[in-house]
Amino acid sequence: MEPHGPRESPPWEGSSLPGAWPSSALGQAFSQILHQFAGQESRRGKARSAALEDLAALLEAKECDRLFEGSDASLRGMPEMLGQVAKALGKYAAPAEEPEGRGDRHSEVAEKAAAVALLFLQLLRKVEAAKNSLVCPAWKTSLRPLAGPIYVFAVTHSLEQPWTSPRSQEVAGQVLALLLQVTECSSVAGFLHGENEDEKGRFTVIMGLLKPDLNKDSWKNNPATKYVFSWTLQKVTRPWLSQHLERILPPSLLISDDYQTENKILGVHCLHHIVLNVPAADLLQYNRAQVLYHALFNHLYAREHHLIQAVLLCLLDLFPILEKALHWKGDGARPTTQCDEVLQLILTHMEPEHRLLLRRTYARNLPAFVKRLGILTVRHLKRLERVIIGYLEVYDGPEEEARLKILETLKLVLQYTWPRVSCRLVVLLKALLKLICDVARDSSLTPESVKSALLEEATNCLILLDRCASGRVKGLLAKIPHSCEDSQVGNCIRRVQQLSEGAPCDAT
Numbered sequence: 001m002e003p004h005g006p007r008e009s010p011p012w013e014g015s016s017l018p019g020a021w022p023s024s025a026l027g028q029a030f031s032q033i034l035h036q037f038a039g040q041e042s043r044r045g046k047a048r049s050a051a052l053e054d055l056a057a058l059l060e061a062k063e064c065d066r067l068f069e070g071s072d073a074s075l076r077g078m079p080e081m082l083g084q085v086a087k088a089l090g091k092y093a094a095p096a097e098e099p100e101g102r103g104d105r106h107s108e109v110a111e112k113a114a115a116v117a118l119l120f121l122q123l124l125r126k127v128e129a130a131k132n133s134l135v136c137p138a139w140k141t142s143l144r145p146l147a148g149p150i151y152v153f154a155v156t157h158s159l160e161q162p163w164t165s166p167r168s169q170e171v172a173g174q175v176l177a178l179l180l181q182v183t184e185c186s187s188v189a190g191f192l193h194g195e196n197e198d199e200k201g202r203f204t205v206i207m208g209l210l211k212p213d214l215n216k217d218s219w220k221n222n223p224a225t226k227y228v229f230s231w232t233l234q235k236v237t238r239p240w241l242s243q244h245l246e247r248i249l250p251p252s253l254l255i256s257d258d259y260q261t262e263n264k265i266l267g268v269h270c271l272h273h274i275v276l277n278v279p280a281a282d283l284l285q286y287n288r289a290q291v292l293y294h295a296l297f298n299h300l301y302a303r304e305h306h307l308i309q310a311v312l313l314c315l316l317d318l319f320p321i322l323e324k325a326l327h328w329k330g331d332g333a334r335p336t337t338q339c340d341e342v343l344q345l346i347l348t349h350m351e352p353e354h355r356l357l358l359r360r361t362y363a364r365n366l367p368a369f370v371k372r373l374g375i376l377t378v379r380h381l382k383r384l385e386r387v388i389i390g391y392l393e394v395y396d397g398p399e400e401e402a403r404l405k406i407l408e409t410l411k412l413v414l415q416y417t418w419p420r421v422s423c424r425l426v427v428l429l430k431a432l433l434k435l436i437c438d439v440a441r442d443s444s445l446t447p448e449s450v451k452s453a454l455l456e457e458a459t460n461c462l463i464l465l466d467r468c469a470s471g472r473v474k475g476l477l478a479k480i481p482h483s484c485e486d487s488q489v490g491n492c493i494r495r496v497q498q499l500s501e502g503a504p505c506d507a508t
Contacts, residue, residue, distance in 0.1 A: 029058055030081050037088040048092055052115055055085070059122040082123070083145025087209075089116045090153040095163035097221050110165035113157040117171035120150050124178045131182065143182065148205040150179055151191070155231055156224040163224070192232065193240035203236055207247045214251040226255055226263065230270050241277045249274060249288065253295055261304045268299065268307070272314035280321040289321050293338055300345055305357040312365040315342055319372060340379060343369045347383040351390065356397065363391060363405040370412040378417045385424055388413070389431045395438075400450050403435070407457035414464040421468040428465055429473060432458050440488040455492055462496045 036051035093113040095106070127143050157164055157172035164172075176188075185191040194201035210232075212218065213225040233248055241248070252274060256267025271292060275283070283289040296318070299311045319339045326335060346369070350362045370377050370384075377384070388410050396402040410428075414421055421428070439454045466473035473496065480493050 026058075027078065027081065029054070030078070030085060033058070034081070034084055034088060037092060052092075052119065055089075055119055056122070059119065059126065079142040079145050082142075083149060086120070086123075086146050086149035086153075089119060090149050090156070092116060093153065094156065094222050095161075095224050097223060106163045107165070109163040110157075110168040113153075113164070113168040114171050116153065117157065117168065117175050120153065120175045121171070121178060124150070124175070124182050127182050128178070147179065147183060147191075147202055148209050150175060151202070151206060152209055152228055154179060155228045159227060159231065161224065161227065189235045189237070192236050201240070203232070203240070203244060204247075206232055207244065210251075211247075214254070216254055219251070219254060226266060230255075230266055233270055234273055236277075238277045238279075241274070242279055242282050245274070245278055245282055245288075253291070256295060256299075261302070261307055264299060264302070265307050265310050268296065268310040268314055271296065272310070272317065275314060275317050275321065280324055283321050284325055289318065289325075292318060293322060297338075297342065297345075300342065300349075303355075303358065305355075305361040308358065309361050309364070312342075312346075312361075312368075316365070316368050316372065334376060336379070339369065339372050340376070343373065343380055344383075347380060347387055350387045351383070356402075359391065359394075360396065360402045360405075363402040363409070366405060366409045367412055370409055370416065373416075375416050377413060378420055381413070381417055381420055381424075384409075384413060385427065389427065392431050392435045395442075395444070398444070398446050398450065400446065400454055404450075404453060404457060407454070407461055410461050411457070411464060414461065414468055418468040421465065422470070422472075425465065425469045425472060429462070429476065432462055432465070436489055436492050437486070440486045455488060459492045459495055462492070463499050466496060 033051045033055050036054070037048055093109065093116040095109045123146065127146075130142070154172050154176035157168050158176055160169065180186070180188065180191055183191060185195055192201055192203040192206065210225055210229055213222050214229060219225060229251055233252075236244070248270070252267055252270035254267070255263050256271060258264055258267070275292065280289075283292070293315070296311050296315055299307055302308060315338075319337070322338050326337065346362055346366070350359070350366075353359050353362065366387075373379075388406055391402055391406040394402075436455060436458050439451050439458075442451060462473060462477075477493050477496060480490075
């Protein structure tokens with residue numbers, strides 16, 4: 001800390017009572033520290049540094065040992081004052097909003113956080129000592145106003161972020177560990193939702209502390225708030241999360257609706273956690289599930305593959321909830337669902353897409369959509385056919401993730417829509433044979449294991465195609481093994497002829 005000029009002695013010094021100070025002086029000392037944190041802007045830096053020194057000296061004093069015993073009527077109101085001090089310390093060490101590209105203040109924030117963490121450790125050790133004393137302490141009541149602000153501080157600085165350093169992360173982690181120990185919680189989840197049914201938990205308190213910084217006008221003032229919210233939210237699961245839905249849904253939607261991709265992804269992850277851990281009935285109430293769907297659907301027009309991946313995974317878990325609201329009586333065509341809408345848009349984007357990362361992302365999730373729709377995949381068969389053939393023609397790099405996933409999709413399409421496959425026999429057969437020949441002649445850096453996987457999957461697709469076409473593939477391939485010079489291609493063809501039985505495959 002910066003050296004300071006001569007300061008007035010703290011109000012607890014010079015007490016006339018041997019071994020103890022007047023309790024009013026202790027209250028005045030904490031009030032003065034709070035006043036120093038709220039000083040005028042021009043003097044705030046020095047005043048706050050002085051307040052840290054005064055607070056460290058005050059916590060070292062023996063008089064503070066009585067703070068958490070609850071035996072002195074003159075100390076009433078001190079827990080609330082300590083809670084205000086804890087909030088002021090957290091605000092002092094909080095990272096401030098900075099223009100992009102400017103991180104010159106991050107090291108200063110990390111230094112402040114390390115200093116504040118040491119003070120919190122002192123304070124929590126006082127609570128721990130009172131808890132273990134034999135004077136029947138009222139330490140739980142005294143700890144209640146402290147736990148929330150200390151938790152928010154600890155999470156802010158224990159995660160790896162631009163404003164943290166290895167030192168600040170280490171001491172903030174110690175603060176969180178000691179907080180859990182003092183509150184007798186085995187985990188952060190237990191701290192938030194309660195260790196047992198009788199314990200209320202502190203999630204509501206934490207959300208109350210974060211709420212002022214989670215509205216549309218203020219949520220970017222403190223860059224740590226969104227991470228504390230997201231990290232805390234992920235710790236609370238079924239069945240505890242549903243009772244907090246009104247508190248957690250608006251901030252999650254707000255963060256996901258930002259223009260920055262990083263914030264969009266963070267918000268989508270929060271929404272996904274809500275979808276997984278809140279009962280469907282609660283999400284369907286007040287049309288919340290539809291609100292979630294439209295918020296996610298709008299992200300599908302983005303071009304960032306990480307965002308698309310997060311959105312598609314969330315949508316796949318949201319579809320079963322949305323479909324609970326549909327009522328099909330079996331007397332007509334099944335109504336189109338949100339899954340149909342999303343798959344249609346995905347296929348529209350896949351056809352002209354040339355960026356490899358996006359192609360892999362779309363292909364990676366395509367099998368899950370086919371499984372979800374089942375026989376209803378026939379609604380999208382024409383466009384699926386174009387996408388499958390187009391993607392099988394393009395080399396996808398050494399791992400060949402896109403082509404492997406497209407082959408997996410093709411297998412599922414053949415299984416679910418086999419009655420409609422025979423009219424597409426020639427087109428699909430040509431695409432699979434071309435793929436087998438390309439892989440067999442491939443002299444690039446593609447590992448042999450990947451080539452083997454491609455040939456294996458393509459051969460399995462040929463076998464399924466033959467069964468769907470009542471053995472016609474076997475007849476069309478009959479002359480190839482005699483004229484084929486490539487042993488790998490010949491082996492694939494022979495395997496198709498040996499394993500194909502000519503019976504139609506069942507829809508599964």
